[in-house]
Amino acid sequence: MILLGRLGSILATLFLLSVIVFCLQLLLPGDPATILAGEDRSPETIASIRERFGLDQPLPIQYVRWLGNAVQGDLGMSMRFNQPVVSLVLSKLPVTFQLATMALVIAILIGVTSGIVAAVYAGTAVDQTLTVLSVFGFSIPNFWLGILLIMVVSVQWGLLPASGYVSPLVDPWESFRTMLMPAFVLGSQLAAILMRHTRSAMIEALNTDYVRTAYAKGMPRRRIILRHALRNALVPVVTLGALEFGQLLGGSVLTEYVFSVPGIGKLLVDSVFNRDYPVVQAVVLCSGAIYIVLNLLADIAYVVLDPRIRRGRSA
Amino acid sequence: MSTKAETIAAHDGLLALLWRNFAGRSGAILVVFFILMAATAPLVAPYAPLASDWNAVLQPPSAAHLLGTDELGRDVLSRLLWGAQSPIVAAFGSVALALAIGVPLGLVAGYAGGVTDAVISRLTDTLLAVPGIMLAIALALFLGGSLLNATLAIAVAAVPAFIRLARARTIQVMAEPYVEAARSVGVRTVRLLFVHVFPNLVPPLIVQATLAMAVAVIAEASLSFLGLGRPPPAPSWGSMLTVGKDYIGSAPWLSIWPGLCIFLVTIGFSLLGDGLRQSLERR
Numbered sequence: 001m002i003l004l005g006r007l008g009s010i011l012a013t014l015f016l017l018s019v020i021v022f023c024l025q026l027l028l029p030g031d032p033a034t035i036l037a038g039e040d041r042s043p044e045t046i047a048s049i050r051e052r053f054g055l056d057q058p059l060p061i062q063y064v065r066w067l068g069n070a071v072q073g074d075l076g077m078s079m080r081f082n083q084p085v086v087s088l089v090l091s092k093l094p095v096t097f098q099l100a101t102m103a104l105v106i107a108i109l110i111g112v113t114s115g116i117v118a119a120v121y122a123g124t125a126v127d128q129t130l131t132v133l134s135v136f137g138f139s140i141p142n143f144w145l146g147i148l149l150i151m152v153v154s155v156q157w158g159l160l161p162a163s164g165y166v167s168p169l170v171d172p173w174e175s176f177r178t179m180l181m182p183a184f185v186l187g188s189q190l191a192a193i194l195m196r197h198t199r200s201a202m203i204e205a206l207n208t209d210y211v212r213t214a215y216a217k218g219m220p221r222r223r224i225i226l227r228h229a230l231r232n233a234l235v236p237v238v239t240l241g242a243l244e245f246g247q248l249l250g251g252s253v254l255t256e257y258v259f260s261v262p263g264i265g266k267l268l269v270d271s272v273f274n275r276d277y278p279v280v281q282a283v284v285l286c287s288g289a290i291y292i293v294l295n296l297l298a299d300i301a302y303v304v305l306d307p308r309i310r311r312g313r314s315a
Numbered sequence: 316m317s318t319k320a321e322t323i324a325a326h327d328g329l330l331a332l333l334w335r336n337f338a339g340r341s342g343a344i345l346v347v348f349f350i351l352m353a354a355t356a357p358l359v360a361p362y363a364p365l366a367s368d369w370n371a372v373l374q375p376p377s378a379a380h381l382l383g384t385d386e387l388g389r390d391v392l393s394r395l396l397w398g399a400q401s402p403i404v405a406a407f408g409s410v411a412l413a414l415a416i417g418v419p420l421g422l423v424a425g426y427a428g429g430v431t432d433a434v435i436s437r438l439t440d441t442l443l444a445v446p447g448i449m450l451a452i453a454l455a456l457f458l459g460g461s462l463l464n465a466t467l468a469i470a471v472a473a474v475p476a477f478i479r480l481a482r483a484r485t486i487q488v489m490a491e492p493y494v495e496a497a498r499s500v501g502v503r504t505v506r507l508l509f510v511h512v513f514p515n516l517v518p519p520l521i522v523q524a525t526l527a528m529a530v531a532v533i534a535e536a537s538l539s540f541l542g543l544g545r546p547p548p549a550p551s552w553g554s555m556l557t558v559g560k561d562y563i564g565s566a567p568w569l570s571i572w573p574g575l576c577i578f579l580v581t582i583g584f585s586l587l588g589d590g591l592r593q594s595l596e597r598r
Contacts, residue, residue: 009437016441027457135589139581141533143540144574147560155564162563250446254537258560268449272456272541284453288444295444 006299010292017288018070021281022063028277035277075285076278080271085282089264093286095165096263099256100248102179103187108241111191112234115198119233120225122203130195137192142251146185146258153181163260182259186251190244197240201233208232238301246291332594339590345583349576353399362390364397364550373566383568386558394550395572401544401551402580405466405535406528412470413477414524418516420474421481422508426489436482439475447472451534455543462545469534473527480523481516488515522592529584536577552577 025032033050034041050056054065069075075085118130154162161178168175205211206229214224249264256265264283271279333339352359361381368388376383382391424435442450454468488494489512497511538544539553547554552573559570 009440012437013440013444016437017444020441020445024453024457027454029459135582135585139529139533139578139585141536141574141577141581143537143556143560144570144577147556147563147570147574151563151567151570246444247446250449253446253448253452254540257541268452269541272452272543275456277457280453280456284445284449287446287449288441291444291446 006296010296013292014289017285017292018067019063021285021288022066024281024284025277026059070285075282078271078276078279080274080276080279085278088279089267089282089286092262092264092267095261096249096252096256096265098168098175099179099183099186099252099261099263100245102183103190103248103252104241104245105187106183107187107190107194107244110187111194112198112237114191115195115237116202116225116230118195118199119202119206122199127199131199134192134195137188137195140188141254142185142189143254143258145188146182146255149181149185150258165260165262179261182255182261185258186248186255189251190241190248193244194237194241197237198233201236202229205229205233235302238298246287246294249287249290329591329594332597333590336590336593338586339594342583342586342588342590345579346587349399349580349583350403352396353403356393356396356399360390360393360396362393364394365389365548366393373562375566376568382572383566385555385569386562386566391555391568391572394555395552395576398550398552398555398573399576399580401462401465401539401549402532402535402577404462405469405544406531406580406584408466409469409473409531409534410524410527412466413473413527414520416470417474417477418481418513418520421478421483422485422512422516424478425482425485426504426508426512432482435478439478439482442471442475443479447530448534448537451538452541452543455538460538460543460546465535465538465544468538468543469531472534473531476523476527477520480519484516484519485512488512518595522588522595525584525588525591529581529588532577532580532584 028035031046033046033053033055037045037049054062057065073086077083078085078088081088114130114134118127121127150162153159160181164178166174166178206225208229211224211229214228215221252261252263253265253268255261256263257269260266264286268280268283270276271283333343356364366389368384368390370388371380371384372388373386374380374384374388380390380392382395385391385394420435424432445453451465451468451472454471455465458464458468494507494511497507502511535544536551536553536556539551540557542554542557544553545551555573556570559566559573562569
C-alpha cells in the first residue's frame with residue numbers, strides 16, 4: 001500500500017546513513033590503527049589491531065564487514081569505557097527519551113496554546129507579544145538559556161536542582177523536578193516553531209467556510225475554535241511535532257551537557273572530549289535510525305488523523 | 316532583455332522595502348553591527364585578547380575592565396569583541412559553501428528527475444535524518460577542531476535544506492509555460508537552467524540563506540563550546556561560555572555577555588530572514 005512504497009526509500013536512507021557513518025572514520029587524520037592503539041604504540045600492537053579490525057583490507061570489504069557486524073548489533077568497543085558501544089548507547093537512551101518526551105509535552109503545551117491564542121487575537125498586541133517571544137525562543141542558544149536558568153532558578157532562588165538525574169522509577173517527583181529545567185530548555189525552540197505553525201494554521205482554519213457555517217448556526221465560539229478549527233489546524237502540527245522529536249534528540253546534546261543529564265547527548269559530548277570515535281559513530285547512527293523510524297510513524301499518524309488522505313490514496 | 320538595469324532597480328526596491336519592514340530593519344542593524352564588531356575588534360578592543368593580568372583574575376565589571384575579567388585575568392570586553400570573528404566567518408563561509416553545493420544538486424535533481432533525482436533525494440533524506448548539530452559535532456570531531464573544519468561541518472549539515480528548496484522550486488518552475496517555450500525553441504539545458512530557471516530560485520534562496528546563517532551562528536558557538544571550534548586561547552563566544560559554565564555562581568558576567576552576543580547575532584539573522592521574506596512576498 002502507501003506505506004510499502006515508503007519502506008523502500010527508508011531502507012535506501014538507512015543504507016546511505018550507514019555509509020556516511022562508516023566514512024566518518026576516513027576523515028580522521030593519520031592511521032586509524034595507530035589511533036585505536038591509544039597509548040601503546042608498539043609496531044606489534046598496531047599490526048595486530050590492523051589485522052583484528054581488518055584495516056589491511058580494501059575499503060568496500062571493510063564496509064561490508066562493519067555493516068555485517070552493525071546489523072548484528074556490534075558497532076565496536078568504546079575506547080574509553082572498554083564496553084560494547086551499542087550497549088553503552090542503549091543504556092543511555094531511556095534518559096534521553098524521558099527528557100525529549102517531557103520537552104515535547106512542554107513544547108506542545110506552550111507552543112500550541114500560545115499559537116491558538118495568537119491566532120484568535122491575530123493582529124492585536126497579544127499576538128505581537130507572543131510572536132516576539134517566539135522569535136526569542138527560536139534564537140536563544142539552548143546552552144545559554146540553560147546556564148541562565150541555573151544561575152537564577154538554582155543558584156539565586158534555590159528552587160530546582162541545577163544538575164543530575166533521578167530515575168522516575170526511584171522517585172517520580174524528584175525525577176520530574178530535576179528534568180523540568182532541562183526539558184523546558186530543550187523544548188523552548190520547538191515551542192517557538194509550534195507556536196508559529198499553529199498560529200498560521202489556525203488563522204487559515206478560522207477563515208474557512210465550515211467555521212463560518214458553524215458561527216451561522218449559532219455554535220458557541222469556544223466550541224468552534226477547539227472542535228472545528230483546531231482539529232484541522234493540528235494535522236500539520238502533529239506531523240511537525242513528530243519530525244521535530246528527532247531534532248530534540250539532537251538538541252539534547254548541549255542541554256544534557258549543561259545540566260549533566262546522563263543521556264546519549266552527554267555521552268556524545270563525553271566521547272568528544274575523550275576522542276572516543278566509535279561511540280560518536282554509534283550515537284549518530286542511532287539518532288539517524290530513530291529519526292527515520294519516527295518519520296514513518298508520523299506518516300502513519302497523518303493517515304490515521306486525516307481521513308481525506310486515507311480515502312484519497314487508497315482510491 | 317535589459318536584465319542588468321532591471322535587477323539593480325529591483326534590488327534597490329527590495330532594500331527600501333526591507334528598511335520599511337520592522338523585522339527586516341532591526342535584523343539588518345543587528346547583523347551589520349556585529350559584522351563591524353568583527354572587523355574593527357583589533358582597533359576598538361581596549362586590551363589584547365590574550366593578555367593576562369594575574370593581579371586582576373575574575374574581577375567583576377569595573378572602570379578598568381568594563382565587562383570584568385576571566386579566570387586568567389583577560390579582559391572580557393576585548394575577548395568579546397574579537398570573539399565576533401569566528402561566528403561571522405563561520406556563518407558566511409558555511410552558507411556560501413552550502414549554497415555552492417546544494418543549489419546545483421537541487422537544480423539537477425529537479426530538472427533531471429528519475430534515477431538522478433532519486434539518488435540525490437535519498438542522500439538529502441539521509442543527511443536530514445541526523446540532527447544537524449549532531450552531524451556537525453561528529454564531522455568536526457573527526458576532522459579535528461579548527462574554525463575551517465567547524466565551517467565545513469556546519470556547511471554539510473546545512474546542505475540538505477538548500478537541495479530540497481532548490482529541487483522543489485525547480486520542479487515548480489519547470490512546469491511554467493515560458494520554460495516549455497524556451498525549450499521548444501531549442502534553448503540548451505545548461506542555459507535553460509541558469510538563465511530561465513535559476514533566477515526564480517534566488518528569492519527563496521536568499522531567505523533560506525539568511526535563516527541558515529542564524530543556525531550557523533548557534534552551531535559555531537555550540538562547536539566551540541565543546542572545544543571543536545577555533546582552538547583556545549583564541550577568543551570565541553562558545554569557548555568563553557565553556558569557562559563561564561564553571562563559574563556560574565561566582566562570576567556570572569563570564570556567561571552572560573558571550574551568550575547575549577550569540578543570541579543577538581542569531582536574532583539579527585532570523586529577523587533579517589523574516590523581513591526579507593515579507594519584503595519579497597510584497598514585491
